[in-house]
């Protein structure tokens with residue numbers, strides 16, 4: 001998994017509420033079986049017409065080419081659990097999403113893929129939006145701050161769960177982490193569970 | 207031990223280890239007892255297992271079935287499978303075989319939507335943790351199981367370890383007050399609740415549904431309610447197990463039997479919130495006077511009673527702009543009546559409303575009538591078992607005589623990954639759960655309703671209040 005440490009990048013604004021994962025990655029592309037190279041499907045139906053030609057839209061606006069940070073509204077990534085919604089933004093070049101709130105599964109999927117989800121209130125995001133218009137933003141995960149330069153240079157802290165922060169900073173693979181640290185505990189748990197809830201281990205129930 | 211909610215009891219029973227007691231006290235490694243897989247969210251999980259040379263920890267705790275992209279025409283087993291969808295199903299079969307995971311094929315009589323067949327087979331049981339790479343896994347919470355959707359990376363972790371790191375959620379009690387009237391069911395209650403409190407109102411919470419109406423609900427209705435919890439932003443919906451739950455499970459193929467069932471049942475009945483347990487939040491909804499609901503926008507919260515009107519734009523500028531965009535996408539104007547709105551397509555099915563009880567309700571509204579000219583209407587049972595049961599009861603005959611297409615089981619037009627999809631501009635009354643932009647096909651317009659309302663709309667050719675449609679007969 002990618003390590004997230006610091007990031008300085010231009011910002012894409014998509015400050016609409018409830019941009020769901022069907023918008024971010026339309027279901028028909030779930031028939032693709034790979035996880036790489038999905039960037040061209042990012043918000044596909046907002047960016048291209050039915051014939052596949054680009055239409056004028058905020059995402060492909062020349063001014064935000066190379067965006068690495070996305071500013072969103074409430075409930076970003078709500079809806080379907082499809083991890084393609086994260087793979088598509090990642091392949092599009094975005095590794096940090098800042099929103100007023102997230103679909104819970106989407107936020108969890110972000111952390112599994114080295115994408116940093118940050119929750120801030122609308123006023124703070126307004127400030128970042130203004131700052132970003134004069135240049136990019138810098139995200140520092142070690143210090144948990146977002147800063148910007150220019151005449152009104154400044155910085156604000158952001159909240160992040162300790163466990164997610166560690167995982168992103170180290171680029172840990174979840175499965176490896178669990179097997180290294182807790183293999184024995186899992187077996188111990190299952191032995192106890194087999195005694196307490198034997199029906200869960202009955203062959204006919206499996 | 208202090209008083210605990212149902213959620214806390216389920217959580218505590220599955221904690222394997224704390225992750226970081228000082229830094230992140232809510233994070234824990236929890237055991238995943240059962241895992242459902244479908245063809246669309248798991249190739250990448252198996253690919254990552256292969257890449258890291260990992261095996262599956264306990265293959266027998268998983269169950270794989272194709273449902274999302276499969277064709278639902280009656281000749282689906284003999285017709286050539288659509289290329290991409292066909293290879294996805296083949297890939298799932300190969301992965302299941304390679305890793306010894308029980309697999310239900312398209313030809314298997316048990317095939318159906320994951321969230322319909324889990325309960326049907328008794329794979330879903332009270333007191334378990336159940337994960338699936340699908341957000342509507344909340345459905346299984348209707349049994350008092352801790353059930354939640356996960357992404358493909360997490361599916362790989364669950365396959366390799368039967369464990370996953372989760373953060374303990376806040377608890378939210380939803381109390382349903384009073385009883386609903388005629389033709390008002392779990393779907394209407396879910397839509398009314400989300401409309402009242404807003405999509406996302408339950409984000410970060412495990413929702414427990416309580417109240418007399420819940421106690422009186424069938425398992426099917428309880429599943430509809432918990433299914434829609436995700437549309438309120440909650441990853442987990444819960445209902446405490448009771449006699450209705452036990453009766454449903456008795457005799458199911460994968461449920462325990464005999465003395466083991468009784469032993470399990472005693473434990474299951476203990477899974478209820480203690481009387482003085484404290485929830486982090488509580489909300490209530492009055493069911494008296496509730497009408498059948500219908501959505502007008504592109505989010506489940508955009509729901510009004512069927513007698514209602516398309517809302518006027520809100521005062522706030524940004525909100526008004528979004529409202530305008532939504533109405534443009536839906537081809538509607540503020541103040542427009544929903545009753546009488548012509549529809550092109552009717553879809554009855556999905557993990558929300560594809561069970562036998564739902565089909566009975568729809569058949570009652572369609573019996574002896576004809577689908578209006580120009581309307582394409584289809585009934586897609588949630589599972590092949592539901593289909594057989596409906597046929598045994600003669601419901602298929604009612605639907606066919608009325609002019610509905612009678613399909614095989616699958617997700618179909620809920621997610622439009624097979625050939626069942628809306629054309630741009632087409633308007634659909636659907637019993638599924640999401641009216642998101644493009645969900646039923648690019649440019650399609652979805653109105654979420656109950657099965658009875660959908661059948662009534664098919665017959666009338668427009669949205670109608672099923673209660674009046676019935677009394678007009």
Ligand code: SF4
Pocket residue numbers: 274319320321340342556557558616617620621638639
């Ligand atoms: S019926 Fe719809 S919501 Fe349910 S599992 Fe299938 S695609 Fe998902």
